[in-house]
Amino acid sequence: MAALDSKIPEGPxxxxxxxxxxxxxxxxxxxxxxxxxxxxxxxxxxxxxxxxLGELGYNVKNFCYQDSPRRAHSVAAQGGINAAKNxxxxxxxxxxxxxxxxxxxxxxxxxxNVYRAAEVSNQVIDHFTALGVPFARDYxxxxxxxxxxxxxxxxxFYARGQTGQQCLLGCYSSLNRQIxxxxxxxxxxxxxxDLVVIDGKARGIITRNLITGEIERHSAxxxxxxxxxxxxxxxLSTLAVNSNASAAWKAHKKGAFFxxxxxIQIHPTCVPQLNHFQxxxxxxxxxxxxxxxxxxxxxxxxxxxxxxxxxxDRDYYLERRYPAFGNLVPRDVASRAAKERCDAGYGVGKxxxxxxxxxxxxxxxxxxxxxxxxxxxxxxxxxxxxxSDPYEEPMMIYPAGHYTMGGLWVDxxxxxxxxxxxxxxxxxxxxxxANRLGASSLMQAAGDGYFVLxxxxxxxxADEIRLPKISTDLPEFAxxxxxxxxxxxxxxxxxxKQTASSFHKRLGKIMxxxxxxxxxxxxxxxxxxxxxxxxxxxxxxxxxxxxxxGVNQELEKAGRVADYLELAxxxxxxxxxxxxxxGAHFREEFQTPDGEALRNDSGYAYVAAWEYAGEGKSxxxxxxxxxxxxxxxxxxxxx
Amino acid sequence: xxxxLKIWRQKDASSQGSFETYPMEDVSPEMSFLEMLDxxxxxxxxxxxxxxxxxxxxxxxICGSCGMYINGHPHGPVPAVTTCLLSMRYFRDGETIWIxxxxxxxxxxxxxxxxxxxxxxxxxxxxxxISVNTGGAPEANSIPVPKKDSDNAFDxxxxxxxxxxxxxxxxxxxxxxxxxxxxxxxxxxQGRIEAKERVRAMVEKMDELGFGSCSNTGACEAxxxxxxxxxxxxxxxxEYYKAF
Ligand SMILES: Cc1cc2nc3c(=O)[nH]c(=O)nc-3n(C[C@H](O)[C@H](O)[C@H](O)COP(=O)(O)OP(=O)(O)OC[C@H]3O[C@@H](n4cnc5c(N)ncnc54)[C@H](O)[C@@H]3O)c2cc1C
Ligand code: SF4
Ligand code: FES
Numbered sequence: 006m007a008a009l010d011s012k013i014p015e016g017p018x019x020x021x022x023x024x025x026x027x028x029x030x031x032x033x034x035x036x037x038x039x040x041x042x043x044x045x046x047x048x049x050x051x052x053x054x055x056x057x058l059g060e061l062g063y064n065v066k067n068f069c070y071q072d073s074p075r076r077a078h079s080v081a082a083q084g085g086i087n088a089a090k091n092x093x094x095x096x097x098x099x100x101x102x103x104x105x106x107x108x109x110x111x112x113x114x115x116x117x118n119v120y121r122a123a124e125v126s127n128q129v130i131d132h133f134t135a136l137g138v139p140f141a142r143d144y145x146x147x148x149x150x151x152x153x154x155x156x157x158x159x160x161x162f163y164a165r166g167q168t169g170q171q172c173l174l175g176c177y178s179s180l181n182r183q184i185x186x187x188x189x190x191x192x193x194x195x196x197x198x199d200l201v202v203i204d205g206k207a208r209g210i211i212t213r214n215l216i217t218g219e220i221e222r223h224s225a226x227x228x229x230x231x232x233x234x235x236x237x238x239x240x241l242s243t244l245a246v247n248s249n250a251s252a253a254w255k256a257h258k259k260g261a262f263f264x265x266x267x268x269i270q271i272h273p274t275c276v277p278q279l280n281h282f283q284x285x286x287x288x289x290x291x292x293x294x295x296x297x298x299x300x301x302x303x304x305x306x307x308x309x310x311x312x313x314x315x316x317x318d319r320d321y322y323l324e325r326r327y328p329a330f331g332n333l334v335p336r337d338v339a340s341r342a343a344k345e346r347c348d349a350g351y352g353v354g355k356x357x358x359x360x361x362x363x364x365x366x367x368x369x370x371x372x373x374x375x376x377x378x379x380x381x382x383x384x385x386x387x388x389x390x391x392x393s394d395p396y397e398e399p400m401m402i403y404p405a406g407h408y409t410m411g412g413l414w415v416d417x418x419x420x421x422x423x424x425x426x427x428x429x430x431x432x433x434x435x436x437x438x439a440n441r442l443g444a445s446s447l448m449q450a451a452g453d454g455y456f457v458l459x460x461x462x463x464x465x466x467a468d469e470i471r472l473p474k475i476s477t478d479l480p481e482f483a484x485x486x487x488x489x490x491x492x493x494x495x496x497x498x499x500x501x502k503q504t505a506s507s508f509h510k511r512l513g514k515i516m517x518x519x520x521x522x523x524x525x526x527x528x529x530x531x532x533x534x535x536x537x538x539x540x541x542x543x544x545x546x547x548x549x550x551x552x553x554x555g556v557n558q559e560l561e562k563a564g565r566v567a568d569y570l571e572l573a574x575x576x577x578x579x580x581x582x583x584x585x586x587x588g589a590h591f592r593e594e595f596q597t598p599d600g601e602a603l604r605n606d607s608g609y610a611y612v613a614a615w616e617y618a619g620e621g622k623s624x625x626x627x628x629x630x631x632x633x634x635x636x637x638x639x640x641x642x643x644x
Numbered sequence: 645x646x647x648x649l650k651i652w653r654q655k656d657a658s659s660q661g662s663f664e665t666y667p668m669e670d671v672s673p674e675m676s677f678l679e680m681l682d683x684x685x686x687x688x689x690x691x692x693x694x695x696x697x698x699x700x701x702x703x704x705x706i707c708g709s710c711g712m713y714i715n716g717h718p719h720g721p722v723p724a725v726t727t728c729l730l731s732m733r734y735f736r737d738g739e740t741i742w743i744x745x746x747x748x749x750x751x752x753x754x755x756x757x758x759x760x761x762x763x764x765x766x767x768x769x770x771x772x773x774i775s776v777n778t779g780g781a782p783e784a785n786s787i788p789v790p791k792k793d794s795d796n797a798f799d800x801x802x803x804x805x806x807x808x809x810x811x812x813x814x815x816x817x818x819x820x821x822x823x824x825x826x827x828x829x830x831x832x833x834q835g836r837i838e839a840k841e842r843v844r845a846m847v848e849k850m851d852e853l854g855f856g857s858c859s860n861t862g863a864c865e866a867x868x869x870x871x872x873x874x875x876x877x878x879x880x881x882x883e884y885y886k887a888f
Contacts (some may be wrong), residue, residue: 076707135781139798178773285703505733
């Protein structure tokens, strides 16, 4: 494989996208009707892309594993979506949003992609508003915004604590319009099992119908993966429990490079684990840090109820350590600070693995009504889950796995290293470097789907117009189907004693302990050994009842866990390779005397793009060296 | 605590189903209802038996995947909570819990507790959208919306499409679900332009798919986990009459 070509257009940063669009090859409307595109995923990125491509006249097939596209996990996003509108007159601009993302990502993202994401952010807000997304408004009828972590302007648009739901339902509505017109055909309850590559190009997918169990072949001129993040590799995370890396991983094994897999964001404010049956950790939106103050007792093992601990005995450690940003430091910084306090013995709650997020002062100052208006549903949710009322006593929170900055490597056009295969939304690696800033993922996912991909995919498809419909009888389809079926059969035939979930839990623990909020060489090496053992045990002692035919949820789980067990090793390998700390990747060996991340720009200002080399062989590392032409690399400081 | 579960088991759409009894020991009050079912399934799988199939995904009350009758109530006895967020602290030691799939003609059972709710998607496809192409939207603040209207639209828009309203209704009516979308768009200037076509198309589709009619009983509102209000049905009716 030749050196990675990121295909960044020439010219000044601010003009790259405009120039690209003006010069890109186009497909004329009559030819679009002859081209088929598969989009896997119906979150903001997938449903956005399927709608926009349908509007343009392509034949789109859209897939998701849920019973309805409206349930993609974008639905769960709470806090908001960024745009550089500068409605507040607080000095915001496309450039500032770009700069905040580059800095927030600790200088490990590609400038050109990030700038473009910031550029299309304003169009995303215009589009959602026109689709009827009920964003919060001011009394004059204009749109309201709020602040999020890691920035000093107010640019986050929101719909109470349900921004993701509202944006996703907006995407779902535009998708429905195209379904009605016949431009998009929807395939819900389908799991992608493999990618079909013909003569080096992505030409289709193999799916399992999750109701009938039927294995299906679907062909297209191009395939788009919009399959979301792989945070459930930790088992407990803020993701939907069925979220998975399987589609991306299968594409990886067919030749798509996987970039920066170890860059996973651990979100600082989640409801802590309550019991060992727990299947999921619920996020309490970062927006709460606008008004909530984070603290622990100044004394170790202070068992007094929170409200009985007087002001002078409280340590507002974020305000103490980071006076400039206080409670609004970026997520990686806030998460590590919480872990540091808890590890040092200052944690609260039954397990000692929690810190307080306190609204007392905000309620005193603004009144209960104002707080209820902003966070009512989050407070309700917290109370439903824990039984405790955050209006009366502080919330208890702890960090949890949340967002994967890593993902399939893509170039400027969002194409992977397999021609004709694209990755958009959380499934790609491109815009958030080593740490994502709050409210910039919905923005990127919608931007990728609605505004970027439809303008880049034509550059590839323009050369495919002479290719007639691709037959699913080709041998490549038969082979891919055969290997997918064989894999399902082998999972079913192990006939051991342990469930897929119990393996998943153990995998999660290994990853959380050795490749979570902080990492070190010894732990990572140990993890590689433990993962190898766990994989062996999985393939010799897994129990999956039932058959391939019909509903078989245990079989679905087993397939996902099997893929996670492979991805996990790559993740650890990547974390080992990166001998520096940056963003969410914190190597204990590389820190400043006061415990901040110590980057190594001369050695590691690259994207690690891993190539699959075959069963049992080590992955091959390709480096995309990042060029910073616009931004000067600085030590990220929030003090 | 120890519980006795009576769970509807049905192999597939064409088979007959029936209740099976499962004793469940050592249930912690800190578990969610679905985690309790996870624990049951773990046991069943380890015994080589087929686990109970149910839909679920986000497990935080927002995706609308989960849903089952629990002791006769859609999403169980606690108001304004989805099955996935229902805590086991609401159940008593020794209690028998009856667990069934949604029962409605328009939602055929697929297996155990899984039903086919694709009829909901079909209604949305019929008209649940504002016709605007990507790139064709005006600047967001050029459409001012009074805060009150926008807040009311939001309150209607938070329906998660779970189907509890249909399951709660003795007529299996989908009026609450449909009215939520109609209200959201009817209250916003962006949505007014196609208001007539939308309400006609969605109501026509709803009738065609075999949902019953509304007799103003209000069971839907009482069981809706997102507290979608009956006033939305009144608005739907007004919009419908205006549409001809
Ligand atoms: C709890 C939570 C809160 C968040 N809050 C915010 C926020 O406030 N602001 C913000 O900007 N971001 C937020 N994020 C992040 C953001 O929501 C996600 O990154 C973003 O929505 C991802 O969108 P997506 O389109 O890439 O994927 P998703 O919405 O995750 O969709 C993935 C799709 O892929 C499909 N799929 C996956 N695997 C397969 C397969 N094998 N076969 C077939 N289909 C498959 C699924 O069915 C689904 O349709 C939050 C995330 C979480 C978890
Ligand atoms: S109206 Fe309520 S009960 Fe009906 S689908 Fe929507 S959220 Fe569920
Ligand atoms: S699983 Fe998503 S609402 Fe219950």
